[in-house]
Amino acid sequence: MIKWNRYTRLKRVEYIYASLLLLLFWWGLSLLINNTAFPPPHHAMKSLIEGLGDNLLVHLGVSLYRVLISLFIATLLGVSFGLILGKNRSLDNLVAPIIYLTYPIPKVVFMPILFILLGIGDLSKIVLITLIVFYQILVTTRDAARNLEEEYILSVKSLGANAWELYWHVYLPGCLPSILTALRLGLGTAMAVLFLVETYATQKGIGYFIMESLSRMAYDDMFAGIIAMGTLGFILYLGLDLAEKKLCRWVKY
């Protein structure tokens, strides 16, 4: 946890300074490459501003919707099942082999199947992102719940807590730091999968926007899309940071 905080909790000045450095690097690189396929940042920025006035926002909105819904469902299911398995040893013994066996399978290979079975609309895309993130959250949450101090559980049990109260007062808050770390990693994966699914059989979404710009050889637009997608991921990341600050204040002590 400490490591994460060191690298993610930046001050405002540090954000600005890092962004400027990145833009400078991009600009230098574009001069060096000197190819229309790699425009300098101000061209991309110009295109971004024009795009935002046009339909880029719609694409961004669609992508945001897909990724948020997926993360939400994956978290809800992953955390619930993870806590239940972590708390109930015998159930976990039954399910663990299945998880163990299916965990290493790269779930993206199911994309074609999902397209066939669920159609090429939002549903198949959301299901695929959800599936992938779900696994990460499930395994992390279960392991965290398994390793929770017995002492916390016993002491709250001795206060007369029922199963639901144990989940609410002990398991969930005790596993929250791990869950948020899993969500951070899951967010990265979700954005990558989002891009992949949006490059197939859709007319909406930031992934489509980028690939469509590419096919038009509108490289300024393409980079505007990349900036937009990066910013989207970054804002979601900040949201998780904020959630951690609010919900896990006790961790820093």
Next chain:
Amino acid sequence: MNNHDFLTIQGLEVYYRQNKQSIDALENTNLTLAEGKIGVIIGPSGCGKSTLLNVIAGLHHDYQGEIFIDNQPPKVYSDTALILQEYGLLPWKTVQENIMLGLQIKKLPKTEVIHRTEEILEQMGLASLAKRYPAQLSGGQRQRIAIARSLVLKPRLLLMDEPFSSLDALTREEMQEYLLNIWRETKLTILLITHNIEEAVFLGQEIFVMSPFPGTIKRRIPNYLAGSYDSRGKIEYLNMVNDLRSSLQGGKTNDKME
């Protein structure tokens, strides 16, 4: 059963099942403790002290034999409070929230929960710590909070598993006296586990000596020296300590089993 025996345990047997093997943790264990007394359990590591306490606390239902607290089995009896060795305070709840938890679980109305929590913090001089997290407290403070969390429930039986073992010597003596003061005010029935012979003699009005393989209570020693500060250096006190020590080492033959 004696009428004033608040806690009675007769022929208690406890097994743990592990990998199809069954581990015999307690066998033919008997114990009685009158209401308002402080009992101390002492014995070597692994002899089943924590197991015994957990069964009395109603955390472990898989036992044979009889346990009655005020004529009710542990499962039914709800006025028991348990304090574990590492205190069991939840690191994600502030002191105040930790103390409120038991009251919330008892489904008391919100205003009463808040009122009783403030009251106990005030009484025990802990109000200034209310907003802190357990990790921001010293060992002694944590122990006090754990005691406050138990007392706020107004229990009639307080069980403590090696409550002072992770404290330094000075804090430990301070906490022993703190506990005695609480006992004098509340006349709670207390049963606590210790590894420390002097602590057993200082606190235990009844001392129960346990032996391992399989775990059982092999001796009960009434101790009239308990709770008096002046007796700490006296001959009788030292005799009692020596007696207890040899009993724990298993050498003594004149067991006065009562």
